[in-house]
Amino acid sequence: YLNWQKKITETKLFREFWVFWGIYLVLFIYLAGIYLLAVGRYQELFTAFVAFVLARIIINPLVYLFYKRQRPYQKLNYIPPHNRWLFSDVTVRHNSFPSDHASSFAPIATVLFWFFPILGLMLFIVMLLNGCARIVMGYHHVTDILAGWFIGIISGLAVIYWLTPVLFTH
Secondary structure, eight states, X not given: XXXXXXXXXXXXXXXXXXXXXXXXXXXXXXXXXXXXXHTTOHHHHHHHHHHHIIIIIIIHHHHHHHOOBOOHHHHHTOXXXXXXXXXXXXXXXXXXXXXXXXXHHHHHHHHHHHHOHHHHHHHHHHHHHHHHHHHHTTSOOHHHHHHHHHHHHHHHHHHHHHHHHHHSOO
């Protein structure tokens, strides 16, 4: 982590690349949502939102109650690149495991892949880049990202199998 942090500090292009994928790519999710609204795919958008809520708002906080883990930047005492307006602020709480970013992107990508494979595949690629960026910047350990993806994908699949029969049966 310290080698990556040193390179982020010293090399502007390296920093901008990883900061974009680690912080600003949330804009891809907004664009996907706007697209679904524009084409009138409200049920699919609602399904993705419910999967997101299950993973990020329900399951992750439950894990945080029982498992406290320092973030790499907390352990190694450095300040990573951050942006408090886009949900990427430096914190003193020990809530590294699981990654909120990973468990936010994964259910949305899973649901959209189910209904729109090309859009979902693009979001899975974005999700992978975001996970790598969160590790490089020092926000998460590899296992934090993997756990977030697991929680997100399982949440996405659960919502697909339990909610879509209700929403898509006429």
